[in-house]
Amino acid sequence: MKIIGKFKEKKSHILFYFLFLLSFIASAQNTISGTVKSKGLPLPGTSIIVKGTNAGTVSDFDGNYEIKANSDDILVISFLGYKTIEENINGRREINFNLEQSQEELSEVVLVGYGTVKKSDFTGSSSKVTSSELQEFPTTNLENAIQGRMAGVNITSTSSEPGGGINIQVRGATSLSGGNQPLYVIDGVPQFNDASRSAEEINGFAPTNALASLNPNDIESVEVLKDASSAAIYGSRGANGVIIIKTKKGKAGESNITFNTFTTFAERPKSIPLATAREFATHINLANTNLGGEPYYNGDERFTVDGLQSVVFPSPEELGEGTDWQREIFRPAVTSNYQLTASGGNSSVRYLISGNYLTDEGVVKFSKYRKGAFRLNLDANLNKRFKAVVNLNYSADLNDRAESTNQSTTPGGLSPSGSILKSLITSPALSTDNQLYQVFLLLPDRGSSSGLLNPLLDLENTINQRRYNIFQGSMDLIYKFNDNLNFTVRTAYNRTFSANDSYWNNLTAFGFDARQRTFQSDWRTNSYINENFLTYNKNTEDFNVNVVVGNTFQKENARGAVLNAENLSIPTDNGLYLIPLYQNISIPQRNFVESTLISGFARGSFSYKGRYLLTLTGRADASSKFAENKKWAFFPSVGLGWTFSSESFFEKLRKVVSTGKFRFSYGTSGNQAISPFQSLSTLAPLNFGFRNGQATGIVTNTSENKDLTWETTTQIDYGLDLSFLSNRFNLTMDLYEKETEDLLQAKDIPSESGFNSILSNFGTIKNTGFEISLSGKIINKDNFGWDFAFNYARNENEIVDLGEGVEFYNAQNGQADYTHRLRVGGQLGDFWGYETDGLLTAEDITNGAPTFGGSTFEGDLKFKDTDGDGAITDDDKVLLGNAFPEFTIGISNNFRFKNWELNSLLVGNFGNEILNQNLLYGTYGSFFGVPTQEYLSDFWTPENTDAFYPRPSAGAVNNVTSDRLIEDGSFLRIKTLSLIYNYKLPNSKTKFRFSLTAQNLYTFSNYSGYDPEVSGYGQSVLTPGIDVGSYPRTRLWTIGAEVQF
């Protein structure tokens, strides 16, 4: 130790001599000091450099600086957003600077792929959400923060459960099976679209959320590129729009530490009024007698086949209110979020570090979501020429979910169905501590009734965990040739790990039937990206030129594994890790898919006199997913702009209309979001039970398609940007038409070939629409301000062509018959089903009114024989509505009064319908279910023949897709209302921010279910707008506090 100490001492001596020598050499230099201000206020963090040297400093918190320089040196004073000053020292010792904000830098920029473009030079169509909007209310997920703020960007959650998935559609759906989610570009790194993988996630697990790794607090801005001109730079992945997300960066000289926390209280969802136990028993008895059976609830004791157990089904008179299962499974829930962010730096290195921890209980009992995340954003000027930008983000969550899927419940309840649906169908006569299911299974006639699945017990005794870990790391190395030319090498690596572990013990219905069961699956994905591009910028008096040329290489692979085991003889609470003890373990499955994308791209933006704008963009993409000679595609686009307000003839109007610009763009982009290997002819193993155990053979799997290639979307956009009264009010309007051809779809081929279908390119879909965004500062005083923003978007979809000879096909999901029909001339999201005409009367029956398969019972639904062929067949189905809104709106109002802020956001969907499949249980006579009070108030009995609702019956003709399931889905929601108080400690940079927010405060809607924002089948565009056991969205109250110092 001593020796080392000595050595250190010596070293410091040497250092001292060096410094001494240096100071001697520099003794010709003077110390120059002063203050940097702007508009009379000190400007901390300004960079002061002695021109031509590496010597430099940064102004401190009060704007003061001190620097050594020769008396004839030149100081360069610069700060982002301000005009750079070069000042000759001329022997002075004290120099004060006053920086002016640069007009050019102040003007907004648009994040486009591989760079930025000044808003004034932009010829495309985009929408943006900035960090100030993101901070209007505290929230844990980015999609919630940006929903409703951008015209033409329709965001819905696929489930409101904690950690639930999202569905984002930009300007309507363009693809049937090639995916409709936009491309996400986070800090320049295109994220591989997960659509192809989530389709392979097993057993209907919620699709993974591409934004799940991001924390709204870390986001600087979100830019959505909507038209062909701006999205074309991402070529084959731009057809559904591009969402460019920029995270926050540290700023030189501004050292900040922010601690932010908030707590959200979620209200218990409203209850749908259902039958009491007595009413339910009466109803089941009626349903059974209507089917020619015996009353089920008759007070008899029923014995199991072996006679060892018995169960009493009380007669209705013995029953009272019973159990309100909705009340039992739901609870008010608390979410807590903590975040610490530190940022700062100097002229050579800037950093931002943030850490975040979140817990969310969820409104369904026994569920809990936890997430932790960490981010490091670093940028460094390595020397005069090299700059490095490094972004690292890691997030990990653990989600104890309220069972897996809400989409199916079968008679007997043998599937692992969702607790929410169960709460709507479980007999209220069952008590919360009762598990009748097992006895019920042993009864001699178990087929005739159900509703004995205790959802509370199932929740308590099911493990359903999802883990989702995301790592995103990227590094940009930028080499500056000169002021005009940069070369960037970008490398990025993204990795995800997701795992679903479920276990059902003996007390659950599903676990009882399988004698305890575990099902586990996991997916790992790796994505490697390399992008290399040159950026050239040249601004002269008349011309602005901005050119980007580059190439990219991106490779992704995904590995999956599935494990399924049944029959665990040892009773346990957690059988996830006892695999060897299970008696039936299915053969292990492994999956591996890989895809590669290679591209070259170029964009040139030219503006002449700031008035005449031209953008040319092109990208050549090659994807491994397509057939051998169809891998490459080229996606060109052109954008034109005319800033007519800069013309001399406009001079007089400029007082009112400060800027005015026409935009026009035309171009193509593509879609490749299909699973790999689909152009190939493949064989696959077939496992089956044969002789004494398992046998494995090889059979044909897919047929080759030598022509499989891209979907191509051609889009025209006409835009108008107007600003009024010195840019106080801004109006943007866009009119677009986009046509997608060569849709990737499964094409039916004659099955005598041995194959039913091949993935193929055919069909055309068109979306036309209109968007308006209006924003303005209505009042902008020092102490009081009122900002206003409004957006409106209308999109109309048309199925132009479905391939040769195909007029329509039907899309099915769930337990009813099909729900949607895609037909030429129709729209995506069209609901098709039977029209009803009241109920069948005795008279109808004697008159031989057409019925289903000759089934004639008074009090069943009467369907219209629209084609008049005397029978109710598939041909009688008609268009019942559409799942996509005709138009959407978003309105935000932000008030500022001294230290107070009041922010509100209203969002609305209009003109869409919802298919309420929940009504198939109970109301429209599926095999089981609890009738609603609404049903009980007016159903058919021999005494009430002109009722609205049909007679109680199970599995009769009433449970089909008909107009009875269709409801108006329009709504207007007060999405957020938040009150904020800002406080700054005097003589300190310490700031506080307190907020109180209500989310989903009130929803104006006629919908009878929990919430009109439904997405029962996730991101599917084939079967959108279905509500079946959807996780309810509830009112949230949030209190938040933030301190910054």
Add this chain to the structure above:
Amino acid sequence: MKNIIYLTLTLFLFCLTSCEDELNEVPLTTISPNNFYQSQSDLELATLGAIGLHSSLDLYSWGIHYAQTWPAGDYKRGPGDPWENLSFESNWFFSSLLWDANYKLINNVNLALDRIDGIEFESEEKKDALKGELLFLRAVSYFDLVRLFGKVPLHLSPTVDLAGSSLPESEIAEVYEAIVDDLKMAETILGLENPYGNGYATKGSATGLLAKIYIFMAGHPLKDTSKWALALEQVKKIVDSNNPSISASPYNYSLEPDFQNLFYLVVSPAFSGSGGTGSVTIGQPANENGPEAVYEINFDQTPGLISSAFPTSVSGLLINDWLRTYFEDDDYRKQVTMVTTNTDPLGSLFLEKKFQSTGSTWNDNSNNWTYLRFANLILYLAEAENEVNGPTQIAFDALNAVRERARKGKNGEPERATPADYTTTDASTKEEFRQLLYRERVLEFACEGENWFDWIRTERLEEMINFQGRPQYYKPRLEFFPKPQAQITLGNGNLTQNTGY
């Protein structure tokens, strides 16, 4: 500046040349047909794949049983049930299921048959064993297709491109000729035992099925009566006409001494529409691949995999009224076929019993399917002999051989009085003998999927539907099922729908 351009160009060129390879897809979890079908083991896997398709849910595990058993009314169905009122139309689920699955199997067989000749095997015996199995499976598929749908396209070589995916329909006679060709070839090359073991076709399987094919060709709709003589000749190859209870040399088939040996005796099921106890109790396992099995489709309960899922075993089906009373009460076969006592722990009275579930879920049962058993060939001997030579002693002996086995009842029990032997007093004419024979087939093969197609070939469908008490549902169109409408559309004029649909 020049350097920059060169640098960029180099980077581009580097990628375009070296990365192009990255665009080739190499799927690792599937197999490319280009490098398969090249060795003995490949062909063994392909043949096992074909067997897997044949015993898949779409075909002999589940799907085909609906088509061959349910319309025949062996089970009790409610009013309004399409199986009861025979109201299936051209969008019928089972039409497309069976059409698609059979052609998938056929294409897989064709792919393997196309390559097998050029492949070196360790022995010709094994090569012939696989080839015979493939030919046999193709014959079974076309036999099902032609009986279900009538005129169908005949694909005897693999589909190479989309242009050849749809062929014009072949006449029914042509399809039968192809079946006969396949079976004759299989009969020649197969041995008495298949070296690959149970579940693979043997010489006897091919010989026996060919006899059945001739009998069908002699009946409706071909009515090629010349085939009766061929059938008789063929069936005599395998059944000893002097002692029909045993087989002719070199075959070694005989009747199971106890009719119950053919089926699992399930005491209480683990899973069934009739109830369940959580674990199955089997009173007596079936003697699978026993002396009576001419061709048996093998299944075994395997965790997480599909095995047999005969609808009878999973739906708690009750035997229909007409069939209950068709049996003499003391016929041993009745109590094997259905629950006949109130105290049976299996479930309700008249519950179907031959194919009760042995597994824990609806589709993982071990029960084998008795596709062709020796008793069937014995009765074909009786039938062909009667058609060719009238009700001779050979015909009576054959018929009585089956009845005698039933009469013996359970092993060790005293012989029953019923069903008694038939004598010439019961039938003195060809026609009278036919009636006895037809009746015997129903009793022997109840729920085994023989009835529907038997009644069609003997032109007794209307008679039997009337007899069952549902005459209002009979239509002449029932001789065939509807072809799947979607395939007719896709076939672009190559396919025509059967009359009446």
